[in-house]
Amino acid sequence: MRLFLAINFNKNIKQKLKNIQKQLKEKTYKGNFSREENFHLTLVFLGEISENKVFLIKNAMDNINTEAFSIAFNKLGVFKRNNKDIWWVGILENKKLLNMQKELSLNLLNHGFIIESRKYSPHITLAREVILKKDFDNDMLSQKFTIPVSVNEISLMRSERIHGKLTYTEVYKKSLLTTNN
Template sequence: MRLFVAILLDDPVKTGLCRAIDALRGQAMSGNFTRRENLHLTLAFLGETSRVEQAKQAVDAVSAGPFALRLAGFGRFERRGGDICWMGIQRCPELEELHRQLTGALRTAGFALEERAFRPHLTLGREVLFAGPFPRGALEQTVPPLEQAVAEIHLMKSERIGGRLTYTSIFRRSLRGEEGTR
């Protein structure tokens, strides 16, 4: 099973992100754009594993509290076959602590995680090609900064259903001190 841990986004944030995706699509020659139902903030990518129970236990070990997530700014990771375009996350000590606790628990449980620095972002499109420069200004005019309360994290499974990439929450951990639910 292909797994990752994520913060799911509320409807107003998804609506704002979909406006940004529509603006990107209008500026791009081509690209694979994130579907509304797949918008999320990845905290840790586990990849293919059969160790679902160990992953749930690691997620349940997190003791971070709720916080506000503020989204602002746009950017891209330049790639040869097309860019990954994203909306950024304002620096948030609570998010950084949550990430530190989560990755520590996952590593203690034996999961091999990426070693690169945590750069939280929301992926809007992959393999995006532009005829001209990256339209950062147009995106920022389309979508103002967004904010949402974060009160839980999810262990997600990723699979193809009917040819579509589908993400499903298989375990949820409250950040209010309540135990996780399956």
Template sequence: MKTFIALDFDKKTKKNLGNIQKYLKTSASKGSWVYIDNFHLTLKYLGITSIDNLEEIKKKLREIARKSLNIKLKYTNLGYFRGKDVLRVLYLDLKGETEKIYEMKNKIDTNLEVIGFHKEKKKYIPHITLGRRIVFENRIYEINENIKNELNKPFKLDKLILFKSEQIDNKRVYTPVEVFPLKDCD
């Protein structure tokens, strides 16, 4: 099964992200949009994962979550990874306790490396993916201005999740394999 590790959002945050995405869709001439239930913050893509490795992964993630505080963030401006003639990935930047995300990502990389999952070589940029292969009719600056009232809303990440990724009825579905609560710092 294909798996990845992520921090998940509560329903209110997913609804807010969905509202931003609705506006963006009206400004785009083409693109593929993330389904509202699939919004998450990826920490590590594991790929095809054997059943034999799952218990060891869960054990390591349980230990990491047990020692990690929840994370308070806000989403700020639109960002993107450019592709040829399109925005390959359209996302929201994050601000707030981002150092906790980097710490958790580093712990996951270090702990899973000993069971065969290599550290990624490219720089990690925490972000919320909204869509892929997007073409806008307006400039990003103008679109950012139009959604600024929807930005800077605070939210809290309080669970680390090992997800299974599969294609069901031509739709990408992410199903939690196991949820690992983070320590509450309030």
């Protein structure tokens, strides 16, 4: 099964991301736009993993010692791919997120999993294969917004096509530590 670790969002956050996506969509001829229910922040992509190794992933997740924290989405960006760009929403730099992602990756490596070696770039994909209208100006890239998000848990997700639709299903959830303030 195709698996990844992620931070999922509540309906309110997903709706805010959808509103940004809608603004982008109005400025495109076409694109493959992410479905609202699939919005997530990938922590570690694992790829095809046999079902008998899922317990190792759960163990790697359970062994992190990260307290709940907050992140904030604050920018729109694009990965240039010839004429089919990938548009995304990014976050303010966040050391707690980066430390948790690194700890998860190390735990998974210690359990024998192969992890991508490229630098972690936290983002939420809004659309792939985007072709912009000719009159597009870069005003969207300078748009100011802040969407705060509380991160209280991480999820092991399965990616599969169901009736032709890319669908992400939660397989396992790990709650982050809470502080007693």
